[in-house]
Amino acid sequence: MFEVRPVTSERNLYGREHREALGRLKENVEEKTFTAILGPRRVGKTSIIRVFLNKYPYRYIYYDLSPFMGRQGISYTELAPAMINIETEKLSYRAQLSLGLIRLDLKPESGVQFQNALINLLRELNGKYDDLLLVIDEAQVMPLIRGINMLGLLQLISNTMDNTTVIMTGSMPGLLERILNPSASKPMFARYVDRIFIPRWTSDESIGYLKKGLREAKVPHTRAELEEAVEELSNVPGFLAYYGKMRTRGMGHEEALREASNYAVGIWEQDLEAFLNIYSTRAYVTALWVLSRSRFGLTRKEIASEVLRRENISDRSLSRILKNLVSSGMVEHSRKRGKYRIAEIPLAKAIENIALRYGIR
Ligand SMILES: Nc1ncnc2c1ncn2[C@@H]1O[C@H](COP(=O)(O)OP(=O)(O)O)[C@@H](O)[C@H]1O
Ligand SMILES: [Mg+2]
The missing domain is CATH 3.40.50.300 (P-loop containing nucleotide triphosphate hydrolases)
Known part of the structure; x- marks a missing residue:
């Protein structure tokens, strides 16, 4: 499975x-x-x-x-x-x-x-x-x-x-x-x-998926483990499949989650690098980094105050950057809450790694 x-x-x-x-x-x-x-x-x-x-x-x-x-x-x-x-x-x-x-x-x-x-x-x-x-x-x-x-x-x-x-x-x-x-x-x-x-799975679906596969493979597990994996891997089927695979190969929860998370972060780093091949401005990394440090998302105003302090770009450029980040699927914009946030936890970690390479802190 x-x-x-x-x-x-x-x-x-x-x-x-x-x-x-x-x-x-x-x-x-x-x-x-x-x-x-x-x-x-x-x-x-x-x-x-x-x-x-x-x-x-x-x-x-x-x-x-x-x-x-x-x-x-x-x-x-x-x-x-x-x-x-x-x-x-x-x-x-x-x-x-x-x-x-x-x-x-x-x-x-x-x-x-x-x-x-x-x-x-x-x-x-x-x-x-x-x-x-x-x-x-x-x-x-x-x-x-x-x-x-x-x-x-x-x-x-x-x-x-x-x-x-x-x-x-x-x-x-x-x-x-x-x-x-x-x-x-x-x-x-x-x-x-x-x-x-097609959205990411709901938490219930993610847990159901892991449960079903682990049961079929007769791998003992607890609900708390599955909840942690689902949260950490942000309900992404591809990452949950990896976690499940590691567990059916005999890894315990902690190790499997570490492996799956490293895998997810590594893949996102590659995707980020591909994205930055096209949008090759440091301000993109800065905007992502500012967002990655907030768990619940930031308003347009909060982002502007952080990014414009660090990068010498206009407010209009920032609008374009945010628009392209949303278009790319990496940043989600909830109109209802008026906030922008990084779409997945492994992506937020990948951003931190890339930002380090850019010397952003
Ligand atoms: N509905 C699903 N049921 C079970 N596993 C899935 C499902 N969707 C995706 N996966 C897992 O996630 C991985 C990534 O899926 P993929 O179809 O390549 O995604 P996408 O084309 O959207 O990038 C698959 O290799 C598979 O392991
Ligand atoms: Mg595909």
Whole structure:
């Protein structure tokens, strides 16, 4: 049960919202409604899609853009699909050639050739199957792909390929919104996109998940241990899976939690570094650090008084920084409480480590 890779079988997909998402995704695909699955990192977006593709016999082409997060640009020559489920032997000669190009078995001579190959292939598949899925995991990366126009391609599918449905995921909600909500200057994406938001588990779900797995594996545990793990790992499925795995390997609670927490902090450090590759200003680190030191969050005013004292930036820049941090999913803004806070405890710890490297204190 405690697998640190994406879940692929429905039996192992835990959590009410996760399971409901499967049903909603099914309805959407039947109606051919484009869908975006949004939520924090490691919450289970890829798992939902993998379970879905496993459960139903749809034909699909699956692009995983997650390895490119934090890159400033991606070339189409890196864009081989992670998974393809089509009857390749039944394709026309021309479509086979196109497939070779998009799989990068053949070297495309230019972005235009690559893009045309993808369009040709999709056209033929769209004509052949009643349902075809184009899945783009971590789709907020799309605008950074050089040499081809992914958003234009989605527009083309939306306008002309009636049997094809696009499913996207996004863990940087603000960035994907910018793609999904076309502005007047960028009218790219006309079709309605249904958004399914996947939250972290509730504490009850997190405890239920650990309990179930530990029981199955016959690992003795106490309620207090599980409560501590759930709190410390902030209800993140990916981190709880890691804790569970350590315990089924024979570690006691303390050690397993230490391992899982180190793992979580380490992963967040990598994510932070990727983020700072793009937003490479020290003021971002300072803003994160100021927030990471407050347990219950800070108001805009409190943040300003701390950050502007340390960094020579304008109040307007601070607004932009906060907006991008919220868009990235690392900072949560509760309008009701009027406060900003760091979304997860392991992230707050990772921020402290990174801030040290920047000499921020
Ligand atoms: N619903 C779930 N039930 C059980 N485990 C889950 C679930 N969602 C996520 N996980 C665990 O969390 C890890 C991260 O999930 P993943 O689907 O890769 O998240 P995301 O795509 O949102 O970053 C998975 O490898 C799996 O171990
Ligand atoms: Mg994923």
